[in-house]
Every structure is written in structure tokens, then in C-alpha cells.
Amino acid sequence: MTMAPHQAGPAGPETHTGPALHADALTVQFGGLIAVNGVSFTIPRYGIVSLIGPNGAGKTTFFNALTGLYKLASGQVLLDGRNITGLPPHKIAARGMARTFQNIRLFGLMTAEENVKVAMHGHLKSGVFSTILRLPWQRKEERAAHDEALELLDFVGVSKAAGEYARNLSYGDQRRLEVARALALRPSVLLLDEPTAGMNPRESAIFTEFVHRVRDEKKVSILLIEHDMSVVMRVSERITVLDRGEMIAEGGPEDIRSNERVIEAYLGKSGTEASRDR
Amino acid sequence: MADIATVAPPVTRKPRLAVKAGLGWPLGLLVAAVALFLFYYLDKYFRGSIPTPLHDLMAYWLPLIKINEALVYVMAALGLNVVVGYAGLLDLGFVAFWAIGGYTAGWLMSDIFHGVNFHFLTSAFTDAHKTPGIHISWWLVLIAAALVCALAGVLVGAPTLRLRSDYLALVTLGFGEIIPEIFYNGDNVAGVNISNGTQGIQPVDAVRFFTFDDTGKLVWGDLDTFADLPRFIIFCGLVAVVMFASLRLRDGKLGRAWLAIREDELAASAMGVPLMRTKLSAYSVGAVAGGIAGAAFAVHVAGVLPDRFRFDISITLLAMVVLGGMGNVWGVTIGALVLAWTNSTALPNFQDLLDSSGDSASAARLVGGILVGVGVVLLALGIALLSRQRAGLFPIYLGTLVVAVGVLLSIKGPSLSFQFLVFGGILVMMMLFRREGLIPEARTKLVLREPGRTEAEALGSDLEDNSPELEALPDAIVHAGGDIEGKTS
Numbered sequence: 001m002t003m004a005p006h007q008a009g010p011a012g013p014e015t016h017t018g019p020a021l022h023a024d025a026l027t028v029q030f031g032g033l034i035a036v037n038g039v040s041f042t043i044p045r046y047g048i049v050s051l052i053g054p055n056g057a058g059k060t061t062f063f064n065a066l067t068g069l070y071k072l073a074s075g076q077v078l079l080d081g082r083n084i085t086g087l088p089p090h091k092i093a094a095r096g097m098a099r100t101f102q103n104i105r106l107f108g109l110m111t112a113e114e115n116v117k118v119a120m121h122g123h124l125k126s127g128v129f130s131t132i133l134r135l136p137w138q139r140k141e142e143r144a145a146h147d148e149a150l151e152l153l154d155f156v157g158v159s160k161a162a163g164e165y166a167r168n169l170s171y172g173d174q175r176r177l178e179v180a181r182a183l184a185l186r187p188s189v190l191l192l193d194e195p196t197a198g199m200n201p202r203e204s205a206i207f208t209e210f211v212h213r214v215r216d217e218k219k220v221s222i223l224l225i226e227h228d229m230s231v232v233m234r235v236s237e238r239i240t241v242l243d244r245g246e247m248i249a250e251g252g253p254e255d256i257r258s259n260e261r262v263i264e265a266y267l268g269k270s271g272t273e274a275s276r277d278r
Numbered sequence: 279m280a281d282i283a284t285v286a287p288p289v290t291r292k293p294r295l296a297v298k299a300g301l302g303w304p305l306g307l308l309v310a311a312v313a314l315f316l317f318y319y320l321d322k323y324f325r326g327s328i329p330t331p332l333h334d335l336m337a338y339w340l341p342l343i344k345i346n347e348a349l350v351y352v353m354a355a356l357g358l359n360v361v362v363g364y365a366g367l368l369d370l371g372f373v374a375f376w377a378i379g380g381y382t383a384g385w386l387m388s389d390i391f392h393g394v395n396f397h398f399l400t401s402a403f404t405d406a407h408k409t410p411g412i413h414i415s416w417w418l419v420l421i422a423a424a425l426v427c428a429l430a431g432v433l434v435g436a437p438t439l440r441l442r443s444d445y446l447a448l449v450t451l452g453f454g455e456i457i458p459e460i461f462y463n464g465d466n467v468a469g470v471n472i473s474n475g476t477q478g479i480q481p482v483d484a485v486r487f488f489t490f491d492d493t494g495k496l497v498w499g500d501l502d503t504f505a506d507l508p509r510f511i512i513f514c515g516l517v518a519v520v521m522f523a524s525l526r527l528r529d530g531k532l533g534r535a536w537l538a539i540r541e542d543e544l545a546a547s548a549m550g551v552p553l554m555r556t557k558l559s560a561y562s563v564g565a566v567a568g569g570i571a572g573a574a575f576a577v578h579v580a581g582v583l584p585d586r587f588r589f590d591i592s593i594t595l596l597a598m599v600v601l602g603g604m605g606n607v608w609g610v611t612i613g614a615l616v617l618a619w620t621n622s623t624a625l626p627n628f629q630d631l632l633d634s635s636g637d638s639a640s641a642a643r644l645v646g647g648i649l650v651g652v653g654v655v656l657l658a659l660g661i662a663l664l665s666r667q668r669a670g671l672f673p674i675y676l677g678t679l680v681v682a683v684g685v686l687l688s689i690k691g692p693s694l695s696f697q698f699l700v701f702g703g704i705l706v707m708m709m710l711f712r713r714e715g716l717i718p719e720a721r722t723k724l725v726l727r728e729p730g731r732t733e734a735e736a737l738g739s740d741l742e743d744n745s746p747e748l749e750a751l752p753d754a755i756v757h758a759g760g761d762i763e764g765k766t767s
Contacts, residue, residue, distance in 0.1 A: 131530035
């Protein structure tokens, strides 16, 4: 079966020519603490962009705000040109924003295939009665879901483990399965939260190719949060740097590499001087 | 490294064991039902064909009326299993739906609304006597009870399901108390008597179905008080329907969403699963089964009595689900049958046997003596075990308890009923030694007995580095454990 990644919504990326995602002056507040302060951010259509910053910079908070887990204090988010500000997470997901989690959050006691199928929830139309009676259209739909799930598992390279419980997969396979599950939403934007955490350098290298393949074959725009600088520099077309909830830099990998504010944020003031001395 | 292979589960584990493992369970239960039917059919209409000792034994230990009651429990437990086992929502007030289903049957099948006079496909008796009130065929009432309970599930669920775990449990506990209480005091709701208060609604019309005449011939007619055999068939059919529906639902879109919510609510919502609606559907589907059980119970006892809907029914149902094996339809069925039988037949019979064996005071003393003996053995066992493992503490606790009860029994004499003590004891033992239930769902067993792979790795194992090599090796070598280290490094 061939994949049709964007048959989902009528206002899919085909009909929208602007950026895949545009976040305008997002602010997230926890009590008196401002975790993200007026950050504006754009993911170009089919672009691969990264969000970096030292620990506690507000990267994951920003992610959670985009996907609707946190309420925004101000600002708005446009996905494929449509305003998704304030929608509950499941609606944002259904509109085409898929994500993975920093600490893997698979459904451990469901098989890999079932994990992927859960994310198809919004695409499947069968109700209680057609499921109980296993009516022809429900069977057809389930068969199609099965094929699509296997295709996705094959795409990320864990098809051998389709029938295994997710908790029994190796760490790397769990990461891949999370991507397959996110892709099952047929998203237009894919958010990857520290996807190479816990990978060795060889696996990280393979991962950069994988990200490109996902973008090219599944036609998604990708936003990465990443710690591993070698991965970030190799994979990203644009990089945004956050520090203490504020955006301190934005640009291509080369600009960021030489940006003083970024170096300062990562290494501290004295670190900047040290690097200048060299 | 040696114990990694035992920790990492075998690669060949089959998914969805309970469903795909074939027809073992349904066939087994079918054979048991047919055998019971044949026995009781012969027993009732061809008395000579069953030897008297066997008749006495069955009549004492497995009376048909108690089997029917157990089947009603099975329906309700399967409904609760959808809520607790599939969706992971702890519900301590499930008896409310049982009550609503029961009262729906009461309203539509009795003379409680005697101002109205409505008959529709009802029993021959009410037709002949032109009884006042609403009288509708029980088969239609079943559907009505299911619909009313589905609606009640949504109404009760909408405000409560926003809560999580402990908070949800408390609120459902409240609803489980409120709804029976409404019926208890419902003899004057704005001038209308909806429940007859403490007396309940009696009698409820008979079901019209195939039954047997005095010679055992199949006829069409009302099922009177003694027609337990046709009711047995009907209840078996209803149980089969509820089982079938829960198995099918679990394999579909909704079942996956329920399981996903049970596993990780946040991840499920990020994958496009609407939490509220999915939880409500679990609640509603469960309530439908509860309502069907309520309507069935109403014709089983030919009445609706408010003191039948107490809190302890909710707890018993929950115990059936947990003991049987949460999420596993077959386990829950067996758990419900066993617990219902233990409660209704086995424990009263034991008590009865003890009481009737001569002087009841001396019988109690005998039991007391036996208990003291058992307790002492347990204590000794516990102390012996304690030197090696902490599990030894349990026999010590239990032994102390048993000795105390034994001493109490020997002193206090006959008035002490130990039924609930034994029942509670069984529950405690089960939870300590077989937490996953009698017939666990494969998933539940996994999580209780083995750590997950990443968990195991977090404990300091280096399975990750070896995984490509592990995959290349045949299973036999992988399971051999210790050999891997030597071959790959």
C-alpha cells in the first residue's frame, strides 16, 4: 500500500502555501515565573529547524505550549495558516501536529503495531456498533489501518517487532517506534524532543539521515530539540537559540556557531573570553 | 549479565494472547453450560435418570438459582471490566448502574404506575388479568435498560471523569451511594412514587420465552418463579453477548484508545485521542452491561429491592474484576463465577455444615482448635522463611491473625460467623501471591512480573550494546543467558 500522508484535512499543506507553523510572540507563565517570553518562531514548509539552548532555557516548555499541553499566557500559533491557539492537545494533534517525547512515552503494554494504530484514532470512523458487528466497512478500515501501520513500522525499520510489546523493544527501536507513531497522525509538522538522547555517535549519525528521509518521503516539516551539537549542525537548515525563556539568536548553522551570545549562553561570560583568546 | 536473558522476555512472545489463542475458552464455557443444562433438565423432568446422591450433591453445592445469580454478576463484572480493566478508570460505585437497570425494568414491568395502563407484547398473565400499570415485554425492557444506563453513564461520567485516579474513585463512590439512596427514598418525588421506597417494586412481570411444561416439553409461555432453567439459558445468552461485545470492542479503534489511556493519558491525547469522549464511551459501554445485569436480576428475583444495591456489591464486582484478571474477559468471567459462588453458596454451606454437626458450640470450639493449629504452623513457617526472605513476614501476620480468631472462636462459642473473615482472607492471599488475577491478561502479568527492557537497562545492564549481536543469534543461545558474554566480547 502506498502512503497518502495528507489526505486528512481539507486545509492540508497543499492548499496552504505559507510556513507550516508560525508561532507569534508566545509567552508561557507558571505563576510568577515566565518560562517562555514572547518567542516568535517559524517552521518553513518542509524545512528542518532546530531549537537549542542550555538546560532550563524553556525548549520543552515551548514544545508543550505548541502542542497544547500548556496554556499560553499570550501569543498565537498558526498551523498551516489556521489558528490553533488554545485548542486541546488531541485537536491540535488531529490538525496535523505530531510529536515525540524527551523521555519516551510509548504505550508499553501495547504492541508496536497497536501503538501506531492508536495515533490513527482520528482517521478511523467506525463506531461502537460497527466494531461489535464487524461490519464490512469496519473490516476494510481495520485492514487499511493494519497495512498503513506495517508500512510505517517498515519505514522506520522496526517492522520485525510489529507484534512485540513496545516495552520490550530496544531503546533505539522505541525511539523509532515513537516516530512511526507520530507519523501515523499524517502530520504536517513533526516535533522531535531530543531524539538522539541516549544514542551513541554512530546511531546519531544514522539518525541525521533518517530525519532527512522522513522529511523527503513523508512530506513533513520538522522541528528538533537537540543537545548533541554535531547532530544539530548537520541536520538543521535554521537554528533558533533560547536562553532563559527568550530567543537570543536565529539563523543558519554557520551563523549560530559563531554567534557570541550563543557561546556566552552555553559557556558563560568567562567561556566567551576563553574562546576569544584561542 | 547472566540474569539479563531471564529479564528480557523471549522474542517469540505472541501478542493478544487471550483473543487469538483460539477457541479454548468459549468452547470450554459452552460445554460447561450445556452440561449444566442437561443435568438440570434431566434432574427436573426425568428424576429417575439422575442418581440421588448426585442430585443431592448438586442441589446443595451448585443450585441452579445460585448459578443464575452468578451469571448476573458475570454480566455486571464484564461491564465493570470495560471501565476498570480496559480504560483503567477506578469505579467504586458500579452498583448504581445495576440499580438503574433494575428500576427501569421495575417501571416498565409492574403496576407501580397504576394510573397508566399500557400493555405491549407482555406476559400472558398480565394480559389475561388486564393488570394496571406499564407492562412491556422484557426483551424490549432490556434494550430500554441498556439505553437508560448508557445515558446515565454519560450524565454521571461528564462531571466525574475530569478527575484522575484517587479523586475519580471517591466521586464514583459518592454516585454509587447517591443513586441507590434516591431509589430508597423515592416513594414521593414531587408527588410521584418512583420506587415504592424500602419495599421496592414487587412483583415484576414474568419473561415470555420458551419454557418447559410439566413433562419437559418445550412450550412458549411465561417464565414463573420456578422456571430457573429457561432463565439459565437466557442469562447464558446475555453473558455471551456481553463477552462477545467486549472482545470485539477491545480489538477495535475504541479498545486501542481505552488501552492507550490506561497506559499513558498524556501521550494518548498527544496522539489525537480525545480523553473525555473516550473515557465517557468506556463508562457508557460499561453502564450498558450493568443495566442489562440489573434488568436480568429484576426477573431473576421477580422484584426490585433497594437494599440489594448496597456498596458491598460494587466492591464485590471490583474484586471479581481484579481477582479474575483485569482486562481479560475470560479471567473476569471465571473470577465472577468463582466469587459469586463462594459468596452465595460455598461459605454459607460451610457455616451451615459446622452449625449442624451436633452441638454448634462444640463445633465452633472444634473450628477454633483447628484454626489455632493452622495458625501455629503458619507462624513456624513464617519464622523459618524469614531467615531467607522478607516474604516470611506474611505467614507470621496471617498466623497471628488465625491464632487470634481461633482463640476467640474457642472461647466465644457459636455466634461468631466467619464467612466474611474467610472471604477477606482469600482476597488478601490472592493479592499477595497472585496479584495479576486467576487468568491474567498477558499484558498485566508482564508488568507485574518482569521489568520492561528500558527499565532493566536503567538498572545498569548493557543490553543495548549487545542488541545487534543478540538479534543475530538464534533464540536458543539467547535464552541460554550467560553464553552471550563469552561469544560476543
